[in-house]
Amino acid sequence: MICDCLPAQEAPTAVLPSKHHALLKKYCFECHDADTQEGGVNLAELSFDLATMESAESWQKVLGVINAGEMPPEEEVQLTRDEKTGFLDDLSHRIVVARSILSDSGGVITMRRLNRREYANTIRDLLGVEVGVEGLPDDANPGGFDTSGGSLFLSSDQFEKYLEIAHTALDLAIATGPRPRVQKIRRQCEIPANNVIKKRSDKLLKQYNKAQRWRQTKGKKSPTEFGFIDSDRVKFEEGLYKNQFPSFDYYLNGLPQTKTGAVLLTTFGGAFLDTTTVPRNSVAGKYLLRVRAGYFPGSPKHHRFLEFGNAETDARSGEFFVAGCREVTGTIEDPSILEIPITISDEASREIVLRQRLPNNRDAHRLDFRDAREAKKPAPDPALWLDWVEIEGPLIDHWPSVPQQKIFFSGLNTKLDQAYARKIIQRFASRAFRGKPPAIRYINKLVALYTERRAEGVSFVDAVKAPLAVILASPSFLYLVEPVGPGQATRELTNDELAVRLSYFLWSAPPDGGLLSLAKSGELGKPEVLIQQTDRLLDNPRSLEFISGFAHQWLNMDRLDFFQFNSRLFNQFDDSVKEAARQEVYQTINTLIRANDPIGKLIRSDFVVVNDLLANYYGIDGIQGHAFKKVKVPQGSPRGGLLAAAAILAMGSDGERSSPVERGAWVMRNILNDPPPPAPANVPQLSRIEESHVSARKLQKLHMEEPQCAQCHRKIDPIGFGLENFDAAGQWRDKEETFVIKRGVVKSRKSFKIDPSGALPDGATFDSFVEMRNELAKREMDLAQGFTQALIEYGLGRPYGFSDYDLSEEILEKAKVEKFGMREFIHALIQSKQFRKK
Amino acid sequence: MNEQRRTFLRSATALVALPLMESSGWKRFTSVASATASLNAPPKRMVCLGFGWGVTRESWYPDRNQVGADYELPAGLQPLAKHKNDMTVIQNLSNQFSTEAHWGSTFYLTGANRYAEPGQSFHNSISADQIAAQSFGRETRFTSLQLGCEKAANSGHGPGLSMSWNREGKPIAGLDNPVDVYSKLFSGEKTPLAQRQALLKQKRSVLDTVMEDAKSVERGLSKNDTNKLTEYFQSIRDIENRLSKEEQWLEVPKAQPREEIQEPVGGDRGADELKVMYDLLVAALQVDATRVITYRQPVESLIKSLGATITGHNMSHYTSGVRKAVSETRDRKQSELFGYLIDKLKSTRESDGSRLFDHVALSYGSNINSIHYLTNCPTIVTGGGAGFKLGQHLVVEKDTPLCNLWLSTLQGLGLSAKSHGDSTGVIKELI
Incomplete structure (x- = not known):
């Protein structure tokens, strides 16, 4: 339900309610008023308005000593629990507000450096290549966005990295040799697989037979005569045989399917990896991977997924860098052929690896194997069979590449002289500077760099690369420069600048030709053209760069990578599912933006946006294909909306247990737009719990013992309880189970009944997850406000400040008219005068 | 399409040597220094170690009633027993402006107030090690060295790229794994001299x-x-500046440690990684590649390497049972490894035969005490570099600025610092 009128956003204030004066007078003034001023502290004259630097600092100290339990001193009269809770609640929130007021930039947009994502996209746009940017700082901005110019710093290390990456990118982009031949390498999988397994198996058997021969001597001969150091070694070899041989023997003799293909079995050594190596000197680029595969009848569906990626140099067997996952839909009798386009980057290993979908963790494979052995099986049940694997490539659309043709605009069969070099440099600099003309003196120096190289005997092409790399480390490229007149701080953006701001907002990349020509002709400045271009950019798949970059930060999704999920407890929440879960969040937002659906659908919707893998994880049948699609939520399923999305739920855990605190705080921050203040320092320790099994409810109860904790946790935790029916990996559960795990073995477990009832901070109560979700769905306005603030911050490239209050009202008004359609917020921001101003 | 790009594009940077850039030194020193090294006293060094998520407060801090030389080492410090007379444990040092309960290193060496700059939501200032580097760095190939670990936030260090912050209060990048450190310190230059000169x-x-x-x-x-x-x-x-320094060191090959040090191959995690880093740290000091080092240590991977399945943050909020046990195991292991470092510093000899230990001012601690406590930062100082009185348990006045320790260290090292951060003076009991 949407209210008819916009509820006035409570004007944020950093003024402490005057009612607390009485409290201070009662407990503090005896020592800290104008007369006493013990320790130099005079609270009687301390302003209740926290929004000056001095006052904020003083109140921070007051908060600190009360949190730490230092004040009032032990021997003095203490605040009652309720007084303390109420006072701390008000004070900590007002300090947060005061800090924001004090750090308000007053609408000033600081010149922005390309962040790491934008930098990689911009290089791709100019040169058509993918380069590793891991060496650059990730530009993560605690509490903000990576588009915030004020926070994007630059250091000398970084400058050198830019140069290095630019050289690598140019080397990759500019090829002078003949067009690489397309190679097709097909390999029958059973041949290498059987060889490897046979070798291991024979070795075990040989050692075992020797051991048995020694045993037959009944100790009359020394083990050394049989090649063993001592009898312990004999025992060791016998142990190996007993443990490992049955799985290898099973592979070679118990599975007829291994005669015609490779079975991706987990054996003692770990999960079976099928490896195809393309020639070491294969160029970077696009390749096509084809696999003919089938599944074993009766195998569980979640095992019928094939993971692929490339081997890492320090990979141990069974682990690799999982790049993707595809469902195998054919059977062994009637196999299917998977076609997977892959990109091999320059630095990447040329070994392409396939594995049955499993936790990407060798220990987990070993534990699976151990479980199977304990169940008297030779190995875990096989699920996938590979007939052959083929790699074709490199697949090249144009030779030379389009970016190369743009750089060497007259080709290389022309007069390769300085005049040509100069033009190349000039054109490239203009493009790299997004249309801003480079200064002549600068071009002269770039040409001089070329000339120096030529004088050293370097080839024309390589000599040109040197100044081109320098362009990619120059400030006009690295910064979105918006100069103002002398003495000025702000002005209207030019159309060119508007094009740049728009495309970095919606694509995290430079403007394309269409946008630039509309800017040149002056059309872009017209509101209707700007609307049309905004729609065009959002409809382009490149807008996923914006959506993923924005959502990742807005929803604090970095937490998803904080933990390795315990594979004993969450065997299915592996790398592939985690990645699909992450994509689900982006794809859901993408779907809403595309359809201009109400933002409230992020809280509750009757559909999910999933692919085959995630549908399987959610227990939704009949979804095929790796692409994400909108799917109606089946009757009785709790899914639909971010609250029930695996990624969001998993973030609210530590990889083993759900965390009502993290989940509750996430809902307050991201749905209710009421972020809890940071965890206070120096709070006296909570009392201890001695049992090894404690329910989440009981753990959180401790938070209520001390007012310092209770002030926030009384609001946070109950929301988390409403989500307790989801385990740490986001699966529905009726009971909470706790475990003590040692060396992968569950030593003890206990289950607790889940009580999902609770209340929202405003008092609305609920008895179940669904009831809580329905309550939260009524608060679409809160979500809309939070989203608006985040969008302003991300889109304008500066922190959201109190001076943005009117802008945010304006956006909300406009969006509300269109039923809070997600696209409307974006339009409203882009149409605002703030977006069009430096 | 997205997924492939992201993942197939793994950079090999982790295994590639950083370009040799930070190298430097005055030529007049190098030519003269090698000849006169044996005549001069060994140089002084400053090393600061930070371990993110504090300690177990009940079992790491000595009893406050036992001060001076005659105190009992608590369980968390037991592995340091043999060095008890050569180290001082200090209680009650704090950074008054610290309010972030998960930031163990951001302001540790700076004492800055995050909110000091109006219109900004984050501010920092120069770290103590960088003050030392301004003087000590002139004479070595590397002005200073920042060691670190991967995923530092999970180890309770807070924002930053290392423990060091430059004059402008901007983060200084660190080397986050032993392979990079080795490569920077000891890998030979393969390019011929003339070519390197042209490159400069x-x-x-x-x-x-x-x-x-x-x-x-x-x-x-x-x-x-x-x-x-x-x-x-x-x-x-x-x-x-670096290029000028590089030029001066161009003809000087990188000094190799006396005891050959094994080139790390990568993949060390936790306790092993700490040990290798300590080896490299000692080697760097021994060959005088640098005289100023900070090390932002791995904590989460340390506890993982000791068999824990919980996260670093989870451990830091211990309840009795698993979490506290992990926390205490961590304390003991960290102490044991710290003891290993002290041992190495003691057994490494300078050119005049004295112990390297005697010329290093070594600090060991975190801005986080334990859980969310930010007062009484865990602090141990050792080494003879700053001339501190060692072998005692000091309980200084409550909330003495941590920066008083940094000021004392800088002055003890012979530098003319007047103040640092929010310092109010030196710690007299140390001098």
């Missing part, structure tokens, strides 16, 4: 060219943007 010349022309663009960008910028561009100018100046 080229680098200078490159800097000159980008400065040309920077100057035209600067024209017409608002005041705020001009300040931002200062970072770019500063970076270029930093590189120019």
Whole structure:
């Protein structure tokens, strides 16, 4: 339900309610008023308005000593629990507000450096290549966005990295040799697989037979005569045989399917990896991977997924860098052929690896194997069979590449002289500077760099690369420069600048030709053209760069990578599912933006946006294909909306247990737009719990013992309880189970009944997850406000400040008219005068 | 399509040597220094170690009633028993402005107030080690060295790229794994000298060219943007300084440690990683590659390597049972490894035969005490570099600025610092 009128956003204030004066007078003034001023502290004259630097600092100290339990001193009269809770609640929130007021930039947009994502996209746009940017700082901005110019710093290390990456990118982009031949390498999988397994198996058997021969001597001969150091070694070899041989023997003799293909079995050594190596000197680029595969009848569906990626140099067997996952839909009798386009980057290993979908963790494979052995099986049940694997490539659309043709605009069969070099440099600099003309003196120096190289005997092409790399480390490229007149701080953006701001907002990349020509002709400045271009950019798949970059930060999704999920407890929440879960969040937002659906659908919707893998994880049948699609939520399923999305739920855990605190705080921050203040320092320790099994409810109860904790946790935790029916990996559960795990073995477990009832901070109560979700769905306005603030911050490239209050009202008004359609917020921001101003 | 790009594009940077850039030193020192090294007293060094998520407060801090030389080492410090007479444990040092309960290193060496700058939500200032580097760094190939670990936030360190912050309060990048550290310190230069000289010349022309663009960008910028561009100018100046230094060291091969040190192959995690880093740290000091080192240590991977399945953060909020047990195991292991480092410093000899230990001012601690406590930062000082009185348990006045320790250290090392951060003076009991 949407209210008819916009509820006035409570004007944020950093003024402490005057009612607390009485409290201070009662407990503090005896020592800290104008007369006493013990320790130099005079609270009687301390302003209740926290929004000056001095006052904020003083109140921070007051908060600190009360949190730490230092004040009032032990021997003095203490605040009652309720007084303390109420006072701390008000004070900590007002300090947060005061800090924001004090750090308000007053609408000033600081010149922005390309962040790491934008930098990689911009290089791709100019040169058509993918380069590793891991060496650059990730530009993560605690509490903000990576588009915030004020926070994007630059250091000398970084400058050198830019140069290095630019050289690598140019080397990759500019090829002078003949067009690489397309190679097709097909390999029958059973041949290498059987060889490897046979070798291991024979070795075990040989050692075992020797051991048995020694045993037959009944100790009359020394083990050394049989090649063993001592009898312990004999025992060791016998142990190996007993443990490992049955799985290898099973592979070679118990599975007829291994005669015609490779079975991706987990054996003692770990999960079976099928490896195809393309020639070491294969160029970077696009390749096509084809696999003919089938599944074993009766195998569980979640095992019928094939993971692929490339081997890492320090990979141990069974682990690799999982790049993707595809469902195998054919059977062994009637196999299917998977076609997977892959990109091999320059630095990447040329070994392409396939594995049955499993936790990407060798220990987990070993534990699976151990479980199977304990169940008297030779190995875990096989699920996938590979007939052959083929790699074709490199697949090249144009030779030379389009970016190369743009750089060497007259080709290389022309007069390769300085005049040509100069033009190349000039054109490239203009493009790299997004249309801003480079200064002549600068071009002269770039040409001089070329000339120096030529004088050293370097080839024309390589000599040109040197100044081109320098362009990619120059400030006009690295910064979105918006100069103002002398003495000025702000002005209207030019159309060119508007094009740049728009495309970095919606694509995290430079403007394309269409946008630039509309800017040149002056059309872009017209509101209707700007609307049309905004729609065009959002409809382009490149807008996923914006959506993923924005959502990742807005929803604090970095937490998803904080933990390795315990594979004993969450065997299915592996790398592939985690990645699909992450994509689900982006794809859901993408779907809403595309359809201009109400933002409230992020809280509750009757559909999910999933692919085959995630549908399987959610227990939704009949979804095929790796692409994400909108799917109606089946009757009785709790899914639909971010609250029930695996990624969001998993973030609210530590990889083993759900965390009502993290989940509750996430809902307050991201749905209710009421972020809890940071965890206070120096709070006296909570009392201890001695049992090894404690329910989440009981753990959180401790938070209520001390007012310092209770002030926030009384609001946070109950929301988390409403989500307790989801385990740490986001699966529905009726009971909470706790475990003590040692060396992968569950030593003890206990289950607790889940009580999902609770209340929202405003008092609305609920008895179940669904009831809580329905309550939260009524608060679409809160979500809309939070989203608006985040969008302003991300889109304008500066922190959201109190001076943005009117802008945010304006956006909300406009969006509300269109039923809070997600696209409307974006339009409203882009149409605002703030977006069009430096 | 997205997924493949992201993942197939793994950079090999983790295994590639960083370009040799931070190298430096005055030529007049190197030519003279090698000849006179044996005549001069060994140089002084400053090393600061930080371990993120504090300690177990009940079992790490000595009893406050036992001060002076005669105190009992609590369980968490037991592994340091043999060094008890050569180290001082200090209680009650704090950074008064710290309010972030998960930031163990961000302000540890700076004492800055995050909110000191109006209109900004984050501010920091120079770290103590960088003050030392300004003087000590002139004489070595590397002005200072920042060691670190991967995923530092999970180890309770807070924002930053290492423990070090430069004059402008900007983070200084660290080397986050032993492979990079080894490569920077000891890998030989494969390029011939003449080529390297030409390369330096080229680098200078490159800097000159980008400065040309920077100057035209600067024209017409608002005041705020001009300040931002200062970072770019500063970076270029930093590189120019480094190039000058590089030039002076161009003909001096990288000194190799006396005891051959094994080249790390990568993949060490937790306790092993700490040990290798300590080996490299000692080797760097021994060959005088640098005299100032900070090390932002791995904590989460340490506890993982000791068999824990919980996260670092989870451990830091211990309840009795698993979490506290992990926390205490961590304390003991960290102490054991710290003891290993002290052992190495004691057994490594300077050219005049004295112990390396006697010339290093070594500190060990975190801005986080335990759980969310930020007062009484865990602090141990050792080594003879700053001339501190060792072998005692000091309980200084409550809330004494941690920066008083940094000031004492800097002065003890012979530097003329008047103050640092929010310091109010030196710690008299140490001197």
